[in-house]
Amino acid sequence: MSFPWANHYAPKHPLMRWMDEKLPLPRLVYNAVGAGYPVPRNLNYMWNFGVLAGAALVIQIITGVVMAMHYAANAGVAFDSIEHTVRDVNAGWAMRYAHANGASMFFIVVYLHIFRGLYYGSYKAPREMVWLLGVVIFLLMMATAFMGYVLPWGQMSFWGAQVITGFFSAIPVVGEPIREWLLGGFAPDNAALNRFFSLHYLLPFVIAGVIILHIWALHIPGSSNPTGVEVKGPQDTVPFHPYYTAKDGFGLGVFLVIFSILMFFAPNALGHPDNYIPANPLSTPAHIVPEWYFWPFYAILRAFTFNFLWIPAKLWGVLAMFGAIALLFFLPWIDRSPVRSARYRPMYKWFFWVLVLDVFVLGLCGMKPPEGVWVLLGQLAAIYYFAHFLIILPIVSAIERPLPLPMSITASVLGEEPATTGQPA
């Protein structure tokens, strides 16, 4: 689906016409990411991050597949096979550091992509399905990255696997059997490592599939934009190609420069030195921390240090951590304000930035050992996180008086005076 004024695909070369009759793949591409897809003319650079996330996935798949040619998923040799990849395999170090830092770059762009959605209200009707599929992708990414981190079979790999599968043992009665089923044993070992490798190879392709659904769902209403006002006519849009292929291309260049600086000059900056110690089931590292992109959730997990309402602290922690993500599924129905963009929501705008700050504080608490001030700070930040969605958003969307919206995207671009007062577009 698209707007009626979208450019039509008209192949000129006989070969392309023949192709179009037999398998209209070029037509699909033209209509999806070519000149046949009309896009609001006013998108800013925050709209680059979807394409960048796609690029990051492609980089992970390519570097991952080549690394799998040198990797051995066996607890006895996994650690050495990674060292072999880095030291002996031609350009192996490049593949390995591209993959490990690529995961971080992937999460950076995805977090920016998610917060873009929160700021501009992209999760609201008619794009709820786009948002829901996005949360599914986020969950799949977290599972993929967790299992990938186990593969080098260092100390953090092993103890990360122990702690994360330990979440499941918090479930009453069936928890311990579920954990043994997941691990294929009583503690992480060969069986677990092998299945994690199998799934780590599989899930990125599942992610690719869900991304196709995500884009399909997006192309039904078309992209939103910084004003949050819907497209009203041909003057509000430009064709995706060449306008946004160029803009995204520039963003991709910036992304690759930052990625290269990280990968070539500080390849281990985001990793943990303990993961260069081979896994030892008899000795836990002094301080277990996950990768940086899990810190906020790790802080929420640890926020419950006491039993509460008959539910043990351990189960609360696990419920809160999964709840923090599950909440995002309900966001389109929690925020009732008809205005999408925070530009025109004077109260929401402030709470948005407080939430951003709160997530940074949670991340900091997740990184620090659970001692002293970090415990209390983590608990307060976790409470605020839930309060933002469950208390603040419903109240704000009920009492806030939005600023006047522009008449149209074009009116806003040309700086014309708004004619309506706070009416939804």
Next chain:
Amino acid sequence: MTTLEQTETTGEGHDVRRRDFINIAAVSFAGVGAVAVVLPLVNQMNPSADVLALASIEVDISKIAPGQAIKTLWRKQPVFIRNLTPKEIAEANAVPLSELRDPQTLAERTTAGKENWLITLGVCTHLGCVPLGAGEGENRGPFGGYFCPCHGSAYDTAARIRKGPAPKNLQVPEHSFKSDTVVQIG
């Protein structure tokens, strides 16, 4: 085909068609078949025979002096074998059960006549780290038993949970004494 069905369904009270039976029978049959296929696919993930086969070990405990402990591996999990001193036993017995999160006496956690041998898994019941306290000079925490550095769970001299996020006492694996110096775990 359609004409045949129509003739069959005409007339009062003939709502149930023969075709419905075939549909239900076919779908149920395929459903049972699908479950039969999925079960082994799910079950293959459970611990395999060789993992289960390592289920029992024998350990020589003759070299463990009172106050000392050793770590060994059973089912790929650490096990602590500790020779308690009379003072540690007295400390454990002095705690009223009402003060415990997971109430158990030392006697319930050891073998009669061998109360000094405390055998537990070295797996914190919170999220599974190996607590400190079995190795020489390791931090035994505020209750003199074991201390888990991951999230600060403290266990007493009977390896019972006293403080921190862990919900249960360190688990006592099934064990029996083959002789005064050999214990079988599992």
